[in-house]
Amino acid sequence: MNLRTEKSNWLDTLPNPRSFPPLEEDLSCDVLIIGGGISGLLAARELMNRGIKPVLVDKRSVAGGSSSANTGLIQYSSDKSLVSCINTFGEEGGVRFYKLCQEGIGQLKAICDKLSLDPEFRLRDSLYYASCPEDVSSLQEEYEALSRFGFPVRYLDEADVASRYSFRKSAALLCQGDAEVNPFRITHALAQSAAENGMRIYELTEIRHHKADDTCIRLYTDRGKCITAQYALFAAGYETQEMKRNANAQIISSYAIATQPLDAFPGWPDRCLIWETARPYLYVRTTVDNRIVAGGMDEATADPEERDRQLPLKKKRLIAEVQKLFPELPPLRAEYGWAAAFGETHDGLPMIGEQLGFPRCYFTMGYGGNGSLYSLIAARINADLIEGKPNPDAALFRIDRPTKTPAMQKN
Numbered sequence: 355m356n357l358r359t360e361k362s363n364w365l366d367t368l369p370n371p372r373s374f375p376p377l378e379e380d381l382s383c384d385v386l387i388i389g390g391g392i393s394g395l396l397a398a399r400e401l402m403n404r405g406i407k408p409v410l411v412d413k414r415s416v417a418g419g420s421s422s423a424n425t426g427l428i429q430y431s432s433d434k435s436l437v438s439c440i441n442t443f444g445e446e447g448g449v450r451f452y453k454l455c456q457e458g459i460g461q462l463k464a465i466c467d468k469l470s471l472d473p474e475f476r477l478r479d480s481l482y483y484a485s486c487p488e489d490v491s492s493l494q495e496e497y498e499a500l501s502r503f504g505f506p507v508r509y510l511d512e513a514d515v516a517s518r519y520s521f522r523k524s525a526a527l528l529c530q531g532d533a534e535v536n537p538f539r540i541t542h543a544l545a546q547s548a549a550e551n552g553m554r555i556y557e558l559t560e561i562r563h564h565k566a567d568d569t570c571i572r573l574y575t576d577r578g579k580c581i582t583a584q585y586a587l588f589a590a591g592y593e594t595q596e597m598k599r600n601a602n603a604q605i606i607s608s609y610a611i612a613t614q615p616l617d618a619f620p621g622w623p624d625r626c627l628i629w630e631t632a633r634p635y636l637y638v639r640t641t642v643d644n645r646i647v648a649g650g651m652d653e654a655t656a657d658p659e660e661r662d663r664q665l666p667l668k669k670k671r672l673i674a675e676v677q678k679l680f681p682e683l684p685p686l687r688a689e690y691g692w693a694a695a696f697g698e699t700h701d702g703l704p705m706i707g708e709q710l711g712f713p714r715c716y717f718t719m720g721y722g723g724n725g726s727l728y729s730l731i732a733a734r735i736n737a738d739l740i741e742g743k744p745n746p747d748a749a750l751f752r753i754d755r756p757t758k759t760p761a762m763q764k765n
């Protein structure tokens with residue numbers, strides 16, 4: 355799958371990342387992880403913490419997939435509102451999903467604090483504004499639901515927004531305790547840490563097929579090597595759909611830009627993360643090197659040619675939208691602009707765990723805008739399943755859960 359076109363700003367923040375050799379011999383291990391993105395590396399960390407010895411392979415390089423296209427917003431609110439999650443999954447399931455994401459931010463911070471390569475993790479509040487006056491009532495409803503279940507959130511009316519920010523919006527929610535990260539650096543930092551702790555990583559090593567029996571699973575690489583493992587953990591990102599298409603998943607296209615570095619951010623208190631109620635939504639953040647990263651303008655196409663044709667226009671439109679929010683900023687330029695495949699699910703939840711027809715295999719499909727947090731949730735669930743321990747959250751995210759057709763979904 356063609357995952358990304360043109361380079362994101364993150365790659366230049368780590369110009370010479372550590373590289374790993376291709377696999378040139380047969381080997382055996384406890385768990386083979388397929389995928390060196392953030393999902394595979396968070397899974398590796400969790401398994402190693404439990405005394406399990408994984409080996410990791412990637413057909414590209416570490417962070418060479420969607421993890422380098424990621425814009426690094428870490429939020430407890432998902433693309434699907436809490437109100438909508440409660441409607442779809444019931445109060446227990448909907449609130450649990452949001453709580454897992456909220457707890458995940460603290461867990462990710464604890465992991466980042468221990469990494470020797472700085473992943474540029476910063477706690478940030480998120481401003482979620484009403485894109486039009488008609489969205490104010492649903493924003494109020496969301497505020498009430500978030501407050502009722504103890505999520506840290508403030509309601510800002512039109513005057514509050516105008517007094518703090520350089521733009522006017524009818525209302526907004528200020529969600530506290532979210533974060534930002536550099537997705538390329540965190541993935542490499544996790545790889546570096548895992549390698550230092552003895553995990554073997556092989557780049558340019560593709561798993562082509564596999565065969566499981568009662569005792570083990572054998573996975574075969576593009577160079578004809580065989581890896582024998584107790585279990586396989588597929589953290590292969592959106593390309594998992596090429597292995598087995600799931601009706602709940604859809605691959606679309608998304609766009610992002612990074613501006614030139616700026617001296618100051620007038621009208622943008624605390625450099626909070628910003629997004630909106632419209633779907634698809636525009637989202638904006640700043641970086642440690644003082645750029646603005648903005649993204650959105652999703653298109654419902656999985657065709658990379660069609661996706662890339664639109665990239666020049668999308669860059670211009672993203673820049674124009676940011677400039678409209680912050681008119682006091684100097685003229686903005688897109689020093690970076692990229693287009694990427696983006697995976698989401700129709701019901702709004704990631705898909706994690708076992709899959710019919712794939713014995714000894716576990717899957718992480720952290721599809722959705724909060725994919726990094728979903729990878730963290732998946733790391734725990736899959737590690738429990740591999741250890742044969744019950745996990746109370748596994749049922750919520752199981753891959754074969756019943757889902758409604760898209761036309762029946764309530765967003």
Ligand SMILES: Cc1cc2nc3c(=O)[nH]c(=O)nc-3n(C[C@H](O)[C@H](O)[C@H](O)COP(=O)(O)OP(=O)(O)OC[C@H]3O[C@@H](n4cnc5c(N)ncnc54)[C@H](O)[C@@H]3O)c2cc1C
Nearest residue numbers: 389391392393413419420421424425426427561591725726
């Ligand atoms: C434009 C954009 C913006 C985003 N913004 C955010 C955001 O702000 N916050 C957030 O949390 N998430 C965001 N996401 C989502 C996030 O990028 C993904 O959830 C995350 O990168 C998925 O990581 P992954 O490790 O599962 O996949 P990947 O990073 O794609 O890693 C999978 C790896 O598996 C390898 N692989 C695949 N098949 C094989 C095989 N057969 N053999 C060997 N290796 C294989 C690939 O080469 C790849 O490196 C965004 C995504 C996009 C596209």
